[in-house]
Amino acid sequence: MVTDLVYHESFVKHEMSIGHPESPDRLRSAMRYINDRGLFEGSGLTLLNPTPVKLEEVYQIHGERYLQSIKERSERGGGFYTLDTEVNAHTYNAAILAAGGGINAVDRIMMGISDNAFVLCRPPGHHAEYERAFGFCFINNIAVAASHLIQQHGLNRIMIVDYDAHHGNGTQNTFYSSPQVLYVGLHQDGRSLFPGSGFPDEMGEGKGFGYTVNLAMYPGAGDVSYNLAFTDVIEPVASAFKPEFILVSVGFDSHYNDPLTSLGLTSSGFRMINSKLSEIASAYTSGKIAYFLEGGYNIETMGMGALNLVEELLGISTTAFDDSYSESNTCTEYTKALIDRIRSTAPLLL
Ligand SMILES: [Zn+2]
Structure with a gap:
């Protein structure tokens, strides 16, 4: 396989307050694990240096004044949007390179130059709303890429799977009334975690009704629950939708x-999820899949997860780590009930 790893030194220059969990060390750890495994030498992994996104493409997803406000704050050297989401002198550059890198990645896959990609970027994007920086996010990178695939490549069915622990509110809201983008969110129940949205009754509106599927997982849900979610909901939903391209928000x-x-996945659970996503991509999109980094705040786990993801994309054997966690029966039973509810209400599964 030819896999693009999108990375730019600006991604580690964007930095919020000292001690902020969304830190440059997250990417340094990912690069260290991938490099230590020797994947930059002859494995088919290409380090792709992104180009800045064209602003017109961002304006499909965000307001012009809002984007300019990020630029102005960066030029001034910094500024706050919310308590935990702030700009430094490099944030605007990093954000337009992250969004541009997503477009570079999907363009190369569409042209057949690469098979798949991992956009290893900061800042992340899935919480960013039309005119609102939120939850460490400024430009919604995955939404910009989905819009580009529809408008520039003429695709009609993009499936976005977001398995970051937090609900991808910005991505969901961008495409809430669109039948061209199927948003599937797997995240910790919004009653127990930021941003407090992503419940099963959020299913889209108008022509987009049925094209939003939310699996709000019980705190503590781990490998068993995620396996059930894929087998009983995500694989059937993919089969009904028949995506032409798969985009993944990975957290x-x-x-x-x-x-x-407070979720309970292990590194083995992440490998299972990525392998199931590869199978869905092989079945419907000739393997066309691109991952976008969102969260992940344990520095070692970031490195292990990024390495395993790159190994999966390259189609080589994945490194096993000895972390383990068993979810409670209460979690598994809760997930089964959640799945039953979704299977009896989600329009794509009826
Ligand atoms: Zn997250």
């Missing part, structure tokens, strides 16, 4: 040792 904060969340 390693669904791991049991993440400091900000």
